[in-house]
Amino acid sequence: MSYHHGNLRQKLLERAAHVIAEQGIESLSLRALARDLGVSHAAPTRHFAxxxxxxxxxxxxxxxxxxxxxxxxxxxxxxxxxxxxxxxxxxxxxxxxxxxxxxxxxxxxxxxxxxxxxxxxxxxxxxxxxxxxxxxxxxxxxxxxxxxxxxxxxxxxxxxxxxxxxxxxxxxxxxxxxxxxxxxxxxxxxxxxxxxxxxxxxxxxxxxxxxxxxxxxxxxx
Amino acid sequence: MSYHHGNLRQKLLERAAHVIAEQGIESLSLRALARDLGVSHAAPTRHFAxxxxxxxxxxxxxxxxxxxxxxxxxxxxxxxxxxxxxxxxxxxxxxxxxxxxxxxxxxxxxxxxxxxxxxxxxxxxxxxxxxxxxxxxxxxxxxxxxxxxxxxxxxxxxxxxxxxxxxxxxxxxxxxxxxxxxxxxxxxxxxxxxxxxxxxxxxxxxxxxxxxxxxxxxxxx
DNA sequence: CCGCAAAGTTGTCATTGACAACATTGGGGC
DNA sequence: GCCCCAATGTTGTCAATGACAACTTTGCGG
Known part of the structure; x- marks a missing residue:
């Protein structure tokens, strides 16, 4: 239940939008995104190549x-x-x-x-x-x-x-x-x-x- | 004579301008710049913090x-x-x-x-x-x-x-x-x-x- | 009920920016 | 004329990152 996040894809997009709005696109980091959402650094790969x-x-x-x-x-x-x-x-x-x-x-x-x-x-x-x-x-x-x-x-x-x-x-x-x-x-x-x-x-x-x-x-x- | 580059600062700016014009600012890398100019990866530091x-x-x-x-x-x-x-x-x-x-x-x-x-x-x-x-x-x-x-x-x-x-x-x-x-x-x-x-x-x-x-x-x- | 595919994890590698410690060189003060 | 030292360049290292490979967990559908 805690292994599968459920809607990680959506959460990633939302969090990315937040970060971009706050600090610009340059500051966007997939690993930081993963950390923010409490998943491992490679998790985003499953949703975005x-x-x-x-x-x-x-x-x-x-x-x-x-x-x-x-x-x-x-x-x-x-x-x-x-x-x-x-x-x-x-x-x-x-x-x-x-x-x-x-x-x-x-x-x-x-x-x-x-x-x-x-x-x-x-x-x-x-x-x-x-x-x-x-x-x-x-x-x-x-x-x-x-x-x-x-x-x-x-x-x-x-x-x-x-x-x-x-x-x-x-x-x-x-x-x-x-x-x-x-x-x-x-x-x-x-x-x-x-x-x-x-x-x-x-x-x-x-x-x-x-x-x-x-x-x-x-x-x- | 080959140790001191001479006008590295100027060359760095010129090369940077070239790279930016070709591939955009995002692709600019200090290390790549140094390689292009045949100096070591840390040389640019002397001219740009x-x-x-x-x-x-x-x-x-x-x-x-x-x-x-x-x-x-x-x-x-x-x-x-x-x-x-x-x-x-x-x-x-x-x-x-x-x-x-x-x-x-x-x-x-x-x-x-x-x-x-x-x-x-x-x-x-x-x-x-x-x-x-x-x-x-x-x-x-x-x-x-x-x-x-x-x-x-x-x-x-x-x-x-x-x-x-x-x-x-x-x-x-x-x-x-x-x-x-x-x-x-x-x-x-x-x-x-x-x-x-x-x-x-x-x-x-x-x-x-x-x-x-x-x-x-x-x-x- | 079980196998398999989706989704998540750990591990690793190359690249990069930043910094520290060391090396070389040439010009100015003596 | 020589030597010191400041400017300039080098090697070495570290942490962060994107990308990828190999492994693990989970739950859904036949």
Whole structure:
């Protein structure tokens, strides 16, 4: 009864996520994980062939949740395509802060280098999801003269960079004054995404109704 | 004569940069570096107390070159502040592709965690350089109603995300169709930065003169 | 009820970062 | 001109880690 752990695989993933969130992916050690869970140093091998396999599993799980998270946020938004796209952008950044371990696993070079079919398929679903949303926003008039690939590259780059700037303790004191004075993270995300979507939108009404008429004003030509 | 290597410190940095560019920071090993240079495994200790110290040195050197690189690009641009800011954005992305080892070292979490005074000062100079350029662009009318912190966060996030998307082999097949058909990397950078700066700029004339009138048209309110 | 496969264990090896103790060399002070 | 010593490089060692091999325990299904 104490020999078979039962659900070691799941526990390993959970503990790994915890460690990654606390100390980063570099500090992850299979042996330390085993110690934390009170099993022998080689036990993880039964569930993950090597470190890359564990990270790949975490990334795959994370990528799927990422899709759900963003689709949920999109569906909760008004059905104006531009507002929907903005909601997805905000969700993208929020996911990276809410599930840092998933997000880091997804974006870790080592993981991408050892991707398998499932992970690649999930990545492709993510891509298609964003591509379709971008295309819909363009069809509604936003940046409609640009190539969709460029619009998507631009949007993803910005939210990705914002996620990086927000999560890394990185860039020491001075590089990025987050959370200054009276601005919460949510407000900052709101403003950043607004700059992607619609820099000319009226500042005063940028709450839930800010984009009510989006598609007929703002960044259109 | 063969005992004292002479300029081992410099050789170590160069070789480290090479390895990082080829195989990423994770694969960097002090012992492998020593082997490559034909010295004993402990020789690097004389120049860098530990791995973090080597990366810190690389990051500091890189940060200084980063500043020079961007300032040079800025000074070569027309003196319209917006065009200057765009030139800096493009230089930012190009630097990440031209000197991937420097760029990765600068942005590595482990490095930021062990920063010293020199590195922090260089990071601060980078920050100030960009901040001033953003402020000048705003003074010329671009996004002049936004907080400079937000404008800067937005700009940096986008170029940073673009750099990440362009350099990582990451996000397997399908996530990001770089270099499709007839588009070079330089053109892609051009289009991305144009989307930051001036989404309404005329598409036809986006060569060297594209932003000739920037600041009086385009993204202004 | 028992055998076999899943799951866990102990043991070992090569690699690595870090450190200590020792060796070599060349340049500056005398 | 010589010698000392500080800078630089070397050998040796240790603990941690990932990976692998060989063995053990357990419980489930025929």
């Amino acid at each position: 090597d470190k890359a396999a564990l990270l790949r599993a975490l990334a795959t799980e994370g990528s799927d949740r990422f899709i759900d998270y963003i689709m949920t946020a999109a569906d909760e938004a008004k059905d104006d395509p531009l507002e929907r796209y903005a909601a997805m952008g905000k969700a993208y950044i929020r996911f990276s802060l809410t599930y840092p371990a998933y997000y880091r696993a997804i974006n870790h070079p080592e993981v991408a280098a050892h991707a398998d079919r499932k992970l690649n398929e999930s990545a492709e679903r993510r891509h298609d999801m964003i591509f379709e949303a971008a295309r819909a926003a363009q069809a509604a008039g936003w940046l409609s003269d640009e190539r969709t690939e460029d619009v998507m590259m631009f949007s993803i780059a910005t939210v990705r960079g914002a996620a990086a700037s927000l999560s890394d303790p990185l860039h020491g004191p001075g590089e990025m004054n987050l959370e200054d004075e009276d601005s919460t993270t949510d407000e900052l995300i709101e403003r950043i995404v607004r700059l992607i979507i619609d820099p000319a939108a009226p500042q005063k009404s940028r709450g839930r109704n800010a984009q009510k008429n989006a598609g007929t004003k703002g960044r259109n030509r | 530990d791995k973090a110290a080597l990366l810190r040195a690389l990051a500091t050197e890189g940060s200084d070159r980063f500043i020079d690189y961007i300032m040079t690009a800025a000074d070569e641009a027309k003196d319209d502040p917006l065009e200057r800011y765009a030139a800096m954005g493009k230089a930012y992305i190009r630097f990440s592709l031209t000197y991937p080892a420097y760029y990765r070292a600068i942005n590595h979490p482990e490095v930021a965690a062990h920063a010293d005074r020199k590195l922090n000062e260089s990071a601060e100079r980078r920050h100030d350089m960009i901040f001033e350029a953003a402020r000048a662009a705003q003074a010329a009318g671009w996004l002049s109603d936004e907080r400079t912190e937000d404008v800067m966060m937005f700009s940096i996030a986008t170029v940073r995300g673009a750099a990440a998307s362009l350099s990582d082999p990451l996000h397997g097949p399908g996530e990001m169709n770089l270099e499709d058909e007839d588009s070079t990397t330089d053109e892609l950078i051009e289009r991305i930065v144009r989307l930051i700066i001036d989404p309404a700029a005329p598409q036809k004339s986006r060569g060297r003169n594209a932003q000739k009138n920037a600041g009086t048209k385009g993204r202004n309110r």
